[in-house]
Amino acid sequence: MNITLSVFMALPEGERIRNKPLTLKKGSTVANAVDLFHISDEWVWMYVLNHRQVVQRKDVLSEGDHLMVFPPMEGG
């Protein structure tokens, strides 16, 4: 199963994940995707699928999904 991952923050070592293609086993969850990069839930405000659906770590991903990870943030 192929998905795309975007993380709107730098990881602790400075790594950035933007529109990164990922291949996961069928039935993989949000947690399975973000755990590959050791993204702690403590840094996250929302996991969002396909730009507008807020999901939880336990939710199952589908082929072609775009998973976005947003940190807590303020005003622009």
Add this chain to the structure above:
Amino acid sequence: MMYGSNGKLLRINLSNGNITTETLPQAFYRKYFGGRGMIAAILLKELAPGIDPLGPENKLVFATGILSGNPIPGTGRHSIGAKSPITGGYGDGEAGGFWGTELKRAGFDLVIVEGKSEVPVYIAIKDGEATIKNAEHLWGKHTGEVQQLLQRDEGKVRVAQIGPAGENLVKYACVVHDLEHFVGRSGIGAVMGSKNLRAVTVAGSKSPQLHDSEAVKELTRYMGQHYQTLASNIYENGTLMVLPALNAAGGLPTRNFQEGQFEEAEKFFPQTVREAYMTSRAGCYACPIRCGMNVKGGGPFDVDPQYKGPEYETVASFGSNLGVSDMEVIQKANELCNAYGLDTIATGICLSFVTEAFEKGLIGTKETHGKTLAFGDPGFLEVITDIAHRKDLGAVLAEGTRSAAEVWGNNTLPLAMQVKGQEMPLHEARLKQGLGLGYAMSPTGADHTHNLHDTLYIKETPAFKDLQALGYQEELLSPTTLDEKKVRLYHYGSFSRYLADCLVTCFFVPWNVSQLQQLIQGVTGWNTTTAEMMAVSERSIVNARRFNLREGLSQEDDVLCPRFHQPFESGPLKGTAIDEDAFFQSRNTYYQLMGWDEEGVPTKGSLARLGLMEEE
């Protein structure tokens, strides 16, 4: 000896042409730090109660801060304040860029402009000297042309100017700095126009002396090495960083705040916009983050790139909140506002207000002077020009939404997204309910900058840890709650923002409280504490409050527009609203927490605690 500042105030009277320099005591700097702290104290002391905001008795105060003028990231800002023609109370706004730094290097920390010139003028400040010069040749011209003319005539200078909107006293006219940084809120551009003051140019060549330049350099080096990680989102995406998240959460203002999710929001996602339009980064003095955008220009609307790219507020204001999905239209709206000198927030909110009123049949073509308005229709671009020139529909909208609703009646007032007359920034209070309390409590009306953004404090972020350093020791809270705990979070969160406004620093540069203390010590030599910083912040809130109370504002003005008390009918926040009883209870709790009486008046005890009794 005073380190880090010049200790000098430049006073210019445009009625009689007098120009004087005054020396300020170090105690004044330590008590207020700068920016809104100093502006509130000065306006409270120097303005007579009840004056006309657009009369010669009003004063413009340009203020830097104790850290300004030095190559420290986040300090290239300045504030301008006056009695606001929008709210009738305390008004101010801040801009980034280079103007404030240049003023400090020209030998002044503050400038007060008073009176009114008989003819259009501009003020040229250069290395300790100021001159009033004729500006009749500049009057009526777009800001881009005036910028070029002033740089031709004055050399390498930084320019703060109004545009035609300020000349025409549009209530929400802004002050444009070098065409890309704006004091947008509170109608400061209209006050400048009322004085026949088109521009203030500055040029300076001498930085203030630092107490410990090595300590300051070390901190600056640290930020230079770590900003890409500490401020990764704003660095990569600019202020548009918030748009995808707000849309997903259901808090992206859409069609005059009727909805919270825009069906074509993807077109405004930061990477999409940056890849399509950005040519290079734009930024402020000494800041490596450079969150702004230089853009290509051109396109179907022949966008002029000298006015730069739009920020989040502008994209949401002319995009989702007007139902517009075409980035070219938004860029044109941005260009027009910057060329005319209009606040993009207030202009967009006026347009979304009139569009909703028209679509709902509360007004007709008689009120719109024959214009047919619809969400998603780029025809609103013509109305921007009419607002700047006070023509037809633009003449009514130039006074703001509250005033227009009073003119039109027919139950249009509930559609006016404003607090105290100041139009709403593009941040949804039903998603961030502490921010909603902040809109009501802000001395300048609806304002998102010195406010709490609840969504920043839902995890133990560095910002949350900063509040802990200031004294906040509660648990993490949901953004969609409003209760006593949230009031306490708002109290500390807003204190940290008012502190930044007194230091005139940018909150996108992630200095923590400890680093700010070290910077203050390195620049000034003061051994400051968090208690002192909190007191400075609180003085700025209390003095602005006292100013407003003196001008007749009251508890009755500490309210929200009714839409925020109505639940969303669809989207992720369907059914969510700010409960009215919870809001008023929270307001009372905030008064008590601040040491104010039940009507929101600071008590003598709270004034004494802050050392403000002598200014009674």
